[in-house]
Amino acid sequence: MTTKDYIESGLLELYVYGTLPEKEQAQVAADVAKDPELQAEVNAIEVSLLKLSKATSAGLSASVKKELLQKINQRATQSKPKVKIITSNYSYFGWAAAILLLGGILWLLKLNQDIQEELKVVSTELKSKEIQVANSTQKAQHLEDLLLQMAQPNTRKLTLPGNDLNAPNAAVAAFYDDEANELILDINRLPEAPEGMVYQAWSLTFEPLTPNSIGILANASSPDNKIFRLQDIPRSEGFGITLEPAGGSQSPNLEQLYALGTI
Amino acid sequence: MQPDELILQLKQKNQVAFSQIYDMYSENIFGIINTIVNDVEIAEEVLQDVFIKVWDKSESYSSEKGRFFTWLLNISRNAAIDKVRSKAYKNKRKNSDFDDFSFFIKDDKDLDSISDGYGIRKFVDKLKPMCVKLIDLLFFKGYTQKEASETLEIPLGTVKSRNRTCLNSLKETLE
Numbered sequence A: 001m002t003t004k005d006y007i008e009s010g011l012l013e014l015y016v017y018g019t020l021p022e023k024e025q026a027q028v029a030a031d032v033a034k035d036p037e038l039q040a041e042v043n044a045i046e047v048s049l050l051k052l053s054k055a056t057s058a059g060l061s062a063s064v065k066k067e068l069l070q071k072i073n074q075r076a077t078q079s080k081p082k083v084k085i086i087t088s089n090y091s092y093f094g095w096a097a098a099i100l101l102l103g104g105i106l107w108l109l110k111l112n113q114d115i116q117e118e119l120k121v122v123s124t125e126l127k128s129k130e131i132q133v134a135n136s137t138q139k140a141q142h143l144e145d146l147l148l149q150m151a152q153p154n155t156r157k158l159t160l161p162g163n164d165l166n167a168p169n170a171a172v173a174a175f176y177d178d179e180a181n182e183l184i185l186d187i188n189r190l191p192e193a194p195e196g197m198v199y200q201a202w203s204l205t206f207e208p209l210t211p212n213s214i215g216i217l218a219n220a221s222s223p224d225n226k227i228f229r230l231q232d233i234p235r236s237e238g239f240g241i242t243l244e245p246a247g248g249s250q251s252p253n254l255e256q257l258y259a260l261g262t263i
Numbered sequence B: 001m002q003p004d005e006l007i008l009q010l011k012q013k014n015q016v017a018f019s020q021i022y023d024m025y026s027e028n029i030f031g032i033i034n035t036i037v038n039d040v041e042i043a044e045e046v047l048q049d050v051f052i053k054v055w056d057k058s059e060s061y062s063s064e065k066g067r068f069f070t071w072l073l074n075i076s077r078n079a080a081i082d083k084v085r086s087k088a089y090k091n092k093r094k095n096s097d098f099d100d101f102s103f104f105i106k107d108d109k110d111l112d113s114i115s116d117g118y119g120i121r122k123f124v125d126k127l128k129p130m131c132v133k134l135i136d137l138l139f140f141k142g143y144t145q146k147e148a149s150e151t152l153e154i155p156l157g158t159v160k161s162r163n164r165t166c167l168n169s170l171k172e173t174l175e
Helices: A003-008 A011-017 A022-034 A036-055 A062-150 B004-011 B015-037 B040-060 B068-085 B087-092 B120-126 B129-140 B145-152 B156-174
Strands: A155-161 A171-177 A182-186 A197-205 A210-216 A227-230 A238-245 A257-262
Touching: A003 A011, A003 A036, A011 A022, A011 A036, A011 B068, A011 B129, A011 B156, A022 A036, A036 B015, A036 B068, A036 B120, A036 B129, A036 B156, A062 A155, A062 A171, A062 A182, A062 A227, A062 B015, A062 B040, A155 A238, A171 A238, A171 A257, A182 A238, A197 A257, A210 A227, A210 A238, B004 B015, B004 B040, B015 B040, B015 B068, B015 B129, B040 B068, B068 B087, B120 B156, B129 B145, B129 B156, B145 B156
Parallel strands: none
Antiparallel strands: A155 A171, A155 A257, A171 A182, A182 A227, A197 A210, A197 A238, A238 A257
C-alpha cells in the first residue's frame, strides 16, 4: 500500500479519533512514525478535529480551571502527608499493641510477685506449724515416757502432803521406782516459786535424819515446768521438797519445807 | 504538532505544564463531553474529573500507542459515557432533544470573527445529514466502524472512506 493509498483509505482519521481496535491503533502509530508524509496528514487531521471540537464548546469559565488547579495542587501536596497518615495509623496500632504488651508484662510481674509473697507467708506458716508439731511430738513423747515409767510394776505412788506452815492445802504426787532408782515428782499443786527461789528435792533416811539433794526442780522438760523426772536416787525412806535460793543449797532449809512424805 | 515537551513535564508532575495543557485542550474536551452529556454543569464536572485523571495517569500515555489528543479523547468519552450511565445523571437529565454535535455549534452571528467557531456553522449546515451523523458517531461518540455501520445502516467497508470524504469537505473551512 502506497502512502497515498494509506491516506485515501481513511484509516488515519479513525486513528486520530481513537476508535480503531488497540492492535490496529498501534500498527498505524508505528507506520506514521516511519513516514513523514503520514505524519503531516495526521497533524492536518488533528488540527481540523481540534477546531471542530472547539466549535462545539459552550465556553469554559475561568472558575472551572481555578477550581481544577486547586484540586491538582492539593493532590500534589497531599501525596506525601497521605503516606504519613497511613504510617501514623499503623503506628497507633503499634503503640496500642506495645502498651497492651507492656501492661500484660507488668500484670504478670505483679501476679508473680504476689504469688512469691504468698508462698513466703505459707512457707513461714508451714515452718511454724512444723515447729509446733515437733514441740507437741516432743511433749507427747515426754509424757509417754513418764507414763511408761509410772506404769512400771516396781513404781510406787507416794503422796507428799503439803507442810502445814507453808503449803497446808498442797500435795505432791511422787512415783518411785527403787530398782531403777528413778523418781517422778509432780509439783503442780505447790504454789509458784517466787523470783530468785527454786524448789529442791531431797531424799531422806531417818534415824538419824539424813537429807541428800536429788535435784533442783527448775527447767523441767515437761509441759508447764511442773513434772520432774529424777534419776540416780539413793536408797530412800522418804522425800522432801524445800524452797531454796536459785541454784539450790547443800542442806535443806527446814523452815521452808513445803512437802514431806515417807515411803 | 503535539506538545511533546509539555507532555514530558506533565509526566513529571509539573503543575505549570499541566495548566498549559489544560489551556490547549480544555475547550475541545469540554465540547466533546458536552455533546455526550448535554448539560453544561455536568460537563464541567466531568471535564475536571478528566483532567484529574490526566494528572494522575499521565505516565500511562505513550506516543507509541497514538496521539496525545487521541488519548485525551478516549479518557473524555469514557468519563462522559460513564456519567450518562450513572444514576445521578439519569435523575437529573432533562429530556431535551439533540441529535448530534451540530446542535452545539453556535450560529455565526453569536460569534465574533476571531472565534474558532466562526464560519463553521455554515459549513456544517451544508454537510449531508449522513456526514454529520458519521462524524458525530465516530469522532464525538467514539463508535467503532462496526457500531457506526449498524447504527446508520451503511456497509461496514464504506465507513472509513465515507468518513474521510465528509471530514475533507469540512477541512477547507477548518484549515
